[in-house]
Amino acid sequence: MxxxxxxxxxxxxxxxxxxxxxxxxxxxxxxxxxxxxxxxxxxxxxxxxxxxxxxxxxxxxxxxxxxxxxxxxxxxxxxxxxxxxxxxxxxxxxxxxxxxxxxxxxxxxxxxxxxxxxxxxxxxxxxxxxxSLKEKQRYQPESFFGSSSKADELRELLVQLKDVPISALTITGETGTGKGLVAKIIHYSGLRKDGPLIELNCAALPKDLLESQLFGHEAGAFTGATKRLKGLFEQADGGTLFLDEIGDMDIELQSKLLKAIEDQKIRRLGGEKEIDIDVQFITATSVDIEEAIQQGNFREDLYHRISVFTLKLPSLNERKDDLIELVPRIIAEFNQKANKSVSEITDASWEKLLSYQWPGNVRELRNVLERCVLLSNNHQLPDQWLQLSDNVEPLSNQVLDDNQLVIPIDGTLALEQVEKLMLEKALEIEEGNVTAAAKRLQISRETMRYRMKKFELSNG
Ligand SMILES: Nc1ncnc2c1ncn2[C@@H]1O[C@H](COP(=O)(O)OP(=O)(O)OP(=O)(O)O)[C@@H](O)[C@H]1O
Structure with a gap:
């Protein structure tokens, strides 16, 4: 070409x-x-x-x-x-x-x-x-699976929201209940579907970095700001800014966010000029914001502003009826990805799936089913790889010596996360000495380096 x-x-x-x-x-x-x-x-x-x-x-x-x-x-x-x-x-x-x-x-x-x-x-x-065209097709109200009445209600609400101009909306729910999925559905099925969807996890960045990412900065605004940077508010102009884990945002920054939402104007760090923005704000939290307000960690005025619409997502434990739809769909997805052909679930496996509490919700269900499908060698979902137990002792109660690492095999961690944890632990024990950490994990130094790069780990 x-x-x-x-x-x-x-x-x-x-x-x-x-x-x-x-x-x-x-x-x-x-x-x-x-x-x-x-x-x-x-x-x-x-x-x-x-x-x-x-x-x-x-x-x-x-x-x-x-x-x-x-x-x-x-x-x-x-x-x-x-x-x-x-x-x-x-x-x-x-x-x-x-x-x-x-x-x-x-x-x-x-x-x-x-x-x-x-x-x-x-x-x-x-x-x-x-x-983005594929995303629009992929994220519609019917992409929120489930046949329970709670899932039905949520889908109906999502259909109603499609034609409503929303300035701010909050999604609450435990981890893995689908807050990110619902944010995408609101954006890609709503009035702003042709605009950008920008996502940011507020818990992932320290306050100053979060502020400069959101507001952008002019060249020379602070040490290290060599070039002008358009912040995420500006990048989301005409579309949606999805702020995940808003409950973790620093309180000072919360007041700046409130002002940006109310005025639909921002000023880059170190900048003079006010810049108009046209942004729909979706926020999500898995912590109890009302409790955070009581403790003085969250601004009440911001809470009222972002919770004009609130969608509370039910935990999987509250809607176990949905497993009948979710499990086959997820298995079909992983069958296709891994070229497997699981089509049968024994009564004993169903019993386990139904009686488990699913603290990690749909994400955990996906991880468990992914593992089972990958490790299957015939049409049956391998029962031994479900490894579901509601009696796992909380990690915090276990006494460990410094050379140990407890890894829950209850579906809350994917294999890749386990690998990352092992690398981190080995580096910690060996105080950043890559050769010694590699020896501890019985891999070569090159493999260790390669995997550290993959998981963006440093030895400092
Ligand atoms: N009802 C559902 N139908 C289909 N897929 C779902 C549903 N709920 C969750 N999922 C899937 O489960 C996974 C986890 O969901 P998601 O990341 O949206 O959860 P979350 O509530 O944002 O979690 P966290 O609070 O940890 O960020 C995703 O792959 C999502 O697509």
């Missing part, structure tokens, strides 16, 4: 050097000698280049307006502007429009490097868009 490049050069400045250069670099180059001609190619001829390099000389406001309008017709193209020195305002405007800018005179090799990067981004955006 040829990499398509549109080269816009004003007729006065035109020579063929750029065209020749990029043709030699195997681009399929099309040229236009004005924005008007480019518009005709992009709009009337539906030409769809990967990259557009536009020489815009000293940009005037009217030209910037034309460019910004034209961009809407070049959905998957990345723009690179070549320009003469210009005012700060224009420079800022161009930065927002462009993949990158180069002030003239510029180094041709640098332009080549930028064009290659822009090509990769353009190709990625295309893949992301087709992925």
């Amino acid at each position: 040829a990499n398509r490049l549109l080269l816009i050069e004003q007729s006065s400045s035109k020579d063929d050097s750029l065209k020749t250069f990029f043709t030699q670099k195997n681009w399929q180059v099309t040229t236009a000698d004005s924005i008007k001609q480019a518009a005709s190619l992009l709009i009337e001829d539906s030409f769809n280049p990967h990259v557009i390099i536009a020489d815009i000389g000293s940009p005037k406001t009217s030209l910037l307006d034309d460019l910004s309008e034209l961009q809407e017709h070049a959905e998957h193209s990345e723009w690179i502007f070549l320009h003469q020195p210009t005012s700060d305002d224009h420079q800022e405007f161009l930065t927002d429009l462009a993949f990158d800018l180069l002030e003239k005179p510029f180094d041709l090799n640098r332009l080549n490097t930028i064009a290659k990067r822009a090509l990769r981004t353009s190709l990625l955006t295309k893949v992301a868009d087709s992925y």
Whole structure:
């Protein structure tokens, strides 16, 4: 597939050097000698280049307006502007429009490097868009499985919410009950399905990092902020921001979040300008927020703002009737993924599935069934791999010496998580000495390094 490049050069400045250069670099180059001609190619001829390099000389406001309008017709193209020195305002405007800018005179090799990067981004955006189409089909109210009355009620609510403009909504429920799934259903079946869905787990980041990820920052806002960063509020513009584990957000940041939700405006860290945002907020929590308010860890005003709509997801233990639908569906999914053919569940296995409490809810059910399907060697779900027990002693009650690690084989941990825990423990015991940790796990140092990289573990 040829990499398509549109080269816009004003007729006065035109020579063929750029065209020749990029043709030699195997681009399929099309040229236009004005924005008007480019518009005709992009709009009337539906030409769809990967990259557009536009020489815009000293940009005037009217030209910037034309460019910004034209961009809407070049959905998957990345723009690179070549320009003469210009005012700060224009420079800022161009930065927002462009993949990158180069002030003239510029180094041709640098332009080549930028064009290659822009090509990769353009190709990625295309893949992301087709992925998003699949997501829309995948996440509809009927994707929340279950035949119990509680599951029915929830699906009905999700259908009603499809046409309602929601500014904020909270999903509560124990871990693994499907909060993330429901957030996706609300986004992909709702009015904002064509906008982005941005997800962030508030428990995963320390306060300062969380703040700069959400609000973004200007270059130089703090040590290490070398470049301007658009935050997640801005990235979610026109779509949905899903904040998981909101109960873990620092209280100071909570007031900034409240202001952003109410005003639909934010200011980047170190920035002067207020930026309008148009974002639907979905928050989720598995902790009891009312209790957190009592303890002074959660702002009551934020709670009222985000809980205008609240969806409480039932635990699997409260809706065991759903197993009859969930189990076959999940088994079918893993059969297909692993090329297995489990089609039979013995009465004894059913009994175990029904009597277990499922503290990890549907996630745990999926992990258990995945293990069973992977380890099956005939049509029957292997009973011995269910390994369900409601009598596991809580980890905190067990006395361990420093060289031991207790791993619950009750389905709450997937095999990969177990592997990661073992690596972490070995590194901890050996105080970060990779060779010694590898020896302890009876693997080579290279394998140890490879797996540490895979799980993003450091030895520091
Ligand atoms: N009713 C359901 N139908 C189909 N799949 C479900 C259902 N509930 C949960 N799942 C699946 O179970 C897994 C865990 O769900 P999810 O991640 O949405 O839970 P969660 O409540 O957000 O968990 P956590 O609080 O730990 O983040 C996902 O693979 C999800 O698709």
